[in-house]
Amino acid sequence: MFVAQVLKASRFATVFRWHYHRDEHEGDSLPTDIRTFVAEQHGSPLSQPEQRSGMPEELRLAVPSQSGLVSDPILVLYGDDGTATLRKALVAAGHAAGARSFPTVPRGWCSWYHLGLAVTEADIARHAAFLAKRMPELVKTSTNGYRPVIQLDDGWMPRWQRWGDWVANEFFAEGLHAMATRVHRHRLEVGIWLAPFHVAADSQLARAHPEWLLKAGDGSLLVDARLGKPYHILDPTHPDALRFLDDLFVRLRRDGFTYYKLDFLYGAAYEAGRHDSAVTGMQALRLGLKRIADAINPPGKPEKCFVLACGAPLMPVVGLVHGARIGGDVGIPQMEDGKAGPPHLGFPLILSMARNQAARLFFDRSLFAVDADVVMVAAPQLTPDEARLMITIAALSGGIFMLGDDLETLPSDRLALLRNPNVLGLVGGPAAEPIHLFSAPEREAQDHWFAFPQELPPLWVRHDQDGSTVVAVYNWSDAARPYRLHFSEATGAGGSFSVADLWSPRRGGRALGIKADSLRLNLPPHSVRLLRMKPAAADAQRQHD
Structure with missing residues (x-):
């Protein structure tokens, strides 16, 4: 290699x-x-x-x-x-x-994927109450005093997406501090989304301070060509722009936010006309991001707030953030007459999630906590098997675990998938590694790793401290497939193992008995089998004791 x-x-x-x-x-x-x-x-x-x-x-x-x-x-x-x-x-x-770490891996709920830009203060309040009362399994798996997060995403600023004017809109009439206080009453953390370097062309900030913005080659204000409406980019080398970021994040910290999802960070790294022409794009991104990080977690004090980078070049943010998104969005919110409609989901987006996790799982705990993105179970967009598969990827990612559905609208059978204590108990542990990751065929013409389902390894394994092995066997294809699980391939040793199905709602999983050397599985299309394996002799000894 x-x-x-x-x-x-x-x-x-x-x-x-x-x-x-x-x-x-x-x-x-x-x-x-x-x-x-x-x-x-x-x-x-x-x-x-x-x-x-x-x-x-x-x-x-x-x-x-x-x-x-x-x-x-x-x-x-x-x-x-x-x-x-x-x-x-x-x-x-x-x-x-100088990679940064955080005492725990955050888990919770994010407003974006179902509610999108239509999110309101009432939506945040009802999901805080729901998570606290109806999702005790998620609350119980949180560790080190950092409670589950209710994260407010895009849509809270003046409509529509007037980024740069970071004040709450009329649907958060009591203000962000009051909203955060309501969440805290449920003993939950509260998070917020920002695109800190993007400034809408129609914003008050762009009109008042064009000198704070990056310039294009002809001297005009640079416009980010990636987005559907015109956005300029804040120049982190301008002293007044840095003071603006200071004031903004100190205020949000005082409002009670302890989880920050910072998006579209790539913009600050554009090579463009800057206040300080000697600074490269990467330097500018790091300069601005360090100022934000220091405002959120003042140097010299224990770090109590989690910082997540999204839409970012990955290596330049190492040492400045605790976590980073490693792929694209796995769902797309839909709007109908200014209200949230059923989100766009599907198995192709889950394949993208798996592909990026396979390619970047080794970043976890080495560079930052990985964020494979949220899990969703909405019907009819996803079958139950597809929902289980998506949850399994995130639970075994080693990183952040966030729910993305409008939880109150889920039928009981779909909600039960999100509440499975066996699966939630895996969150925050070591990342599962694909077996034979580097033996898959590679097509150089493709822009993505593992661009085809047959290139994704079916067998993913993690070894836990108690001596057991967690095994996920995926069927990425559109057809049912048999699979022979060879224990030596999964555990490094043959012999007999006690096997339990972790997707069973029974605590500890449904016992499949003691199996020798291998196990034949039949997998429907777009499905997963999630198993815990323990050496049979050790398991029998524990029962005897």
Whole structure:
């Protein structure tokens, strides 16, 4: 396994280029050499984390006489064990970049995926009450004093999406502090969404302070071409813009928010006209994000607030945030006459979730806590099997676990899926790793890893401290499939194991008995079997004791 990894992305965007493809090698063995390898460092590429690559921007920096430029450090590593080599490289990168940690992995509910821009203070209040009274299983699995989160997403500022004017709209008439207080009464944390560097062209901020905004090459205000309406970008190198961010996040912290979802962060890294022309896009992003992080969690004091990066280049945010989204949204809210309609969901979006988790699960705890995105169970968009599969991916991600449905509208059978104590008990543990991750075929023409269902490994495994093994066997295909689970492949050892089905509502799972060496499973389309395996001798000894 050959790994090339930037150790600390503090100034540039690093691009690795090499020529190697297994299909060009004769015979069954893999090639042992890479004929061409180049490491380049550029300006920030126009990419978001779910993309494999973006086009780097040209970067021109003045180099004074008798001086030079120092690149961001990179690591080139080779090892026979692909998983171990990749993990070693990422641990080294996390150490070099000062990766941040948080005492627990947040879990809770997010307003975006079902309620979207139609969210109101009443929606937040009713979900706080629902979570506290109807979801005790989620509350009980929270640890280290950080309670489940009710997270208010986009839609709370002046309508529609007048980002930059970060004041509550008329649907939060009592203000954000009053809303946060109502959530706290249920002994829950409260979170909030912002796109801190984006400024709507029709906002009061854009009209009052155009000098705080990035400039395009012709001197006009830069407009983010990625979005459907015009947004400018706040310049983190402008002292007054930094003071604006200070004031904003200190106020939100005083209002009682302890979870911050910061979105569209890529914008601050655009290479553009800045107040300080010597600062690169990556430096500017880190400068602005550090100011925000310090306002939320003042240096020198215990960190009580969780900071989640979304829509961000991943390595540049290491050391500044506790968690990061590793893929795109898994659901799309729908609006009908200004009100929330049934969200757009489907198995293709779940496949994207799985694909990104497979490609980036090794980031978890090495660089930050991963965020695979929310889980949803809405019918008829998802079958029960698809809902179980989606929940399993997130529960075994090792990272953040958030619910995305309008919980009060769910039928009892769908709500029961979200309340399963066996599955919720897995949240926040080690990430499950796909077996034979690097043996899947790869098509270089595709922009994404594991772009086809047959490229995603079916068997994912995690080993718990009690000696048991949690096994997830997925059927990513559109047809029913049998699967022979070989215990030596899952656990590293053959023999007899006590096996339990964790998707059963019975506490501890439904016992399937003691099985020797292997187990035959039949999986419907788009489904998962979630099992806990314990060595039979050890399990029998515990029962005897």
